[in-house]
Amino acid sequence: MDTADRRSVDPVVLPDPAAGLDVAPAVSRGRLVARRFVRRRLALLGLTVLTLLFALAYLSPFVTPWQYNELDTNAFLSPPSATHWFGTTQTGFDMFALTMRGLQKSLIIGLLGAVMSTALAALVGAFSGYFGGALNTILLTIVDLLLVLPAFLIIAILSPLFRDHTWIVFVFLLAAFQWMITARIVRGLTLSLKEREFVKAARFMGVPGWRIILRHILPNMASFLIIDATVNVSALILAEVGLSFFGFGVQPPDVSLGTLIGDHAGAALAYPWQFYFPSGFLVLLILSINLVGDGLRDALDPNAPVRSG
Amino acid sequence: MAKFLVRRLAYLGVLVVAATVIAYLLAATQLNPRSRYEGRNPPPPEASVDAILEELNLNDKTPVVERFGRWVSGVARGDLGRTVEGGSVNEEVGRRMWVSLRLLLLGALLGSCLGVAGGAYSAIKQYRLPDYALTLFAFLILSTPVVVLAVLYKNAGIGLNNLLGFTLLYTTGEITPGLDSGSWEGLTDRLQHLVLPTLVLMSVSIAFYSRYQRSAMLDVLGSDFLRTAQAKGLRRSQALVKHGLRTALIPMATFFAYQFALLFVGATFTEKIFGWHGMGEFFVDSITKNDVNAVAGVTLFVAVLVLIAGFLSDVIYATLDPRVRV
Numbered sequence: 280m281d282t283a284d285r286r287s288v289d290p291v292v293l294p295d296p297a298a299g300l301d302v303a304p305a306v307s308r309g310r311l312v313a314r315r316f317v318r319r320r321l322a323l324l325g326l327t328v329l330t331l332l333f334a335l336a337y338l339s340p341f342v343t344p345w346q347y348n349e350l351d352t353n354a355f356l357s358p359p360s361a362t363h364w365f366g367t368t369q370t371g372f373d374m375f376a377l378t379m380r381g382l383q384k385s386l387i388i389g390l391l392g393a394v395m396s397t398a399l400a401a402l403v404g405a406f407s408g409y410f411g412g413a414l415n416t417i418l419l420t421i422v423d424l425l426l427v428l429p430a431f432l433i434i435a436i437l438s439p440l441f442r443d444h445t446w447i448v449f450v451f452l453l454a455a456f457q458w459m460i461t462a463r464i465v466r467g468l469t470l471s472l473k474e475r476e477f478v479k480a481a482r483f484m485g486v487p488g489w490r491i492i493l494r495h496i497l498p499n500m501a502s503f504l505i506i507d508a509t510v511n512v513s514a515l516i517l518a519e520v521g522l523s524f525f526g527f528g529v530q531p532p533d534v535s536l537g538t539l540i541g542d543h544a545g546a547a548l549a550y551p552w553q554f555y556f557p558s559g560f561l562v563l564l565i566l567s568i569n570l571v572g573d574g575l576r577d578a579l580d581p582n583a584p585v586r587s588g
Numbered sequence: 589m590a591k592f593l594v595r596r597l598a599y600l601g602v603l604v605v606a607a608t609v610i611a612y613l614l615a616a617t618q619l620n621p622r623s624r625y626e627g628r629n630p631p632p633p634e635a636s637v638d639a640i641l642e643e644l645n646l647n648d649k650t651p652v653v654e655r656f657g658r659w660v661s662g663v664a665r666g667d668l669g670r671t672v673e674g675g676s677v678n679e680e681v682g683r684r685m686w687v688s689l690r691l692l693l694l695g696a697l698l699g700s701c702l703g704v705a706g707g708a709y710s711a712i713k714q715y716r717l718p719d720y721a722l723t724l725f726a727f728l729i730l731s732t733p734v735v736v737l738a739v740l741y742k743n744a745g746i747g748l749n750n751l752l753g754f755t756l757l758y759t760t761g762e763i764t765p766g767l768d769s770g771s772w773e774g775l776t777d778r779l780q781h782l783v784l785p786t787l788v789l790m791s792v793s794i795a796f797y798s799r800y801q802r803s804a805m806l807d808v809l810g811s812d813f814l815r816t817a818q819a820k821g822l823r824r825s826q827a828l829v830k831h832g833l834r835t836a837l838i839p840m841a842t843f844f845a846y847q848f849a850l851l852f853v854g855a856t857f858t859e860k861i862f863g864w865h866g867m868g869e870f871f872v873d874s875i876t877k878n879d880v881n882a883v884a885g886v887t888l889f890v891a892v893l894v895l896i897a898g899f900l901s902d903v904i905y906a907t908l909d910p911r912v913r914v
Contacts, residue, residue: 427607429890431853435875436618520733521853525872544739558736566731
């Protein structure tokens with residue numbers, strides 16, 4: 280089979296997993312990564328579920344009869360039914376609408392926070408690795424200090440700060456305690472990239488350090504940063520759930536999956552629909568993000584063994 | 589080697605002090621112990637509230653610097669101050685510490701050992717039934733927040749008790765009130781209380797470690813030194829344990845420190861849901877009760893735990909990796 284023949288075959292259904300690699304010079308890196316990703320069935324399943332959850336969370340409020348802040352005074356604690364798909368709460372809120380609202384919050388908190396924390400980690404790690412010296416010492420000490428400080432406690436103490444304000448502050452705080460380990464790894468990667476010819480060439484041509492970092496160093500670890508951001512999405516959603524469970528996170532009247540789980544954990548035996556629907560959606564969400572993350576890792580890592588999935 | 593460890597320990601000690609000070613200052617400026625007396629009917633006279641708060645070193649009318657100074661001089665003498673209720677933080681921490689440590693140590697030790705063993709086994713049996721089963725388990729556990737996991741285990745325990753017709757596993761507290769903890773009965777009772785919360789923490793650790801150990805072990809399995817070890821006459825199992833596992837354990841040592849801090853947060857949820865009066869509960873209550881001194885005490889405890897875990901991981905790293913000779 281020569282190369283031309285191979286390309287005429289749909290790459291997704293190639294029986295021989297190694298064949299995709301042989302064609303590599305002919306396709307762009309983006310297509311290669313996409314092709315490797317698609318070949319992992321579990322990762323594709325995760326991506327599909329994630330897209331569906333996104334659509335469900337943001338589109339369902341337009342079609343459901345009840346909104347998350349609407350009371351049905353005729354139905355207190357009613358089990359799932361045709362009118363209330365996931366049942367109602369003690370005060371007559373529609374559980375489905377609440378869960379969807381919570382899902383929206385979790386998704387947005389996870390995505391925003393992950394982007395913030397990975398960006399911060401990339402900048403701190405790259406600057407401290409590239410410039411070294413006093414800057415490196417200061418930044419590494421901050422990293423160590425933040426690792427020793429219990430993040431949960433600090434965010435909880437600061438929770439009055441965002442109680443009356445926007446939840447963006449909360450997302451920022453969550454991100455502020457998520458970046459340290461990544462920053463250390465980025466620093467290590469920077470140290471080795473710094474010695475590479477193209478970086479040296481740029482330096483000898485007089486390109487300023489910050490521009491080398493943004494143009495050459497960070498793009499060269501893009502795969503790692505993308506994988507890290509994916510991992511952070513699920514980590515941040517879980518952190519939000521923990522804080523909101525105790526009332527230190529998203530504040531009423533707004534809801535998140537964490538506040539829903541916290542409010543109804545005690546009722547899990549008597550009124551299971553109040554607990555199991557938000558928890559189920561949460562687990563499904565995190566599971567699909569983790570599957571996507573694993574798939575991305577395999578697709579982006581050129582050294583990963585290719586296997587038929 | 590000794591010099592390296594001492595320097596490392598000194599550095600970590602400075603970090604612990606810094607973390608505790610930051611936590612105290614944040615708590616002292618953000619929390620409001622006075623709110624405890626607000627909204628009471630009839631409202632207590634302001635002068636007496638001031639007097640009580642002054643005695644506890646919690647009065648927000650005193651400048652933060654002065655309160656901090658008093659707190660520091662207390663801590664220097666080994667006194668962590670008083671709680672909002674007037675009790676001693678030292679006593680609270682001293683009592684609750686052991687409750688939490690029992691959970692944490694059991695969960696961390698059993699969890700990391702089983703996780704490492706499971707991950708290594710999973711790697712050896714790659715793409716076979718045990719590997720798939722363990723991977724599925726790890727994926728499910730890692731996707732479930734500890735709060736949800738604890739509630740699920742608790743309800744499963746209650747379901748099991750109903751099924752059996754008697755209480756095999758207790759789901760609230762650490763001991764049935766009134767039982768003498770020294771007696772044989774007290775001991776079994778403690779054990780019956782301990783099973784479920786420990787299982788929660790163990791599951792999380794197993795899931796965490798087995799994922800990392802599996803990939804570390806897979807890297808090692810294909811290596812030349814393992815083939816050499818077999819070629820010189822070791823059986824495969826011997827070679828795997830002596831050369832494979834030892835090498836694959838090295839990256840795990842680094843995770844140990846990081847995982848321990850996470851485990852404490854996990855223990856907080858577990859304690860809260862299973863009604864244990866440990867440090868985790870103290871941790872959450874100290875914030876809701878605006879208990880400044882308790883917040884600092886808890887931070888010190890957590891920071892020391894992280895320090896010990898970090899130090900241990902350095903020692904393990906140095907012991908396992910023959911290249912580290914500092």
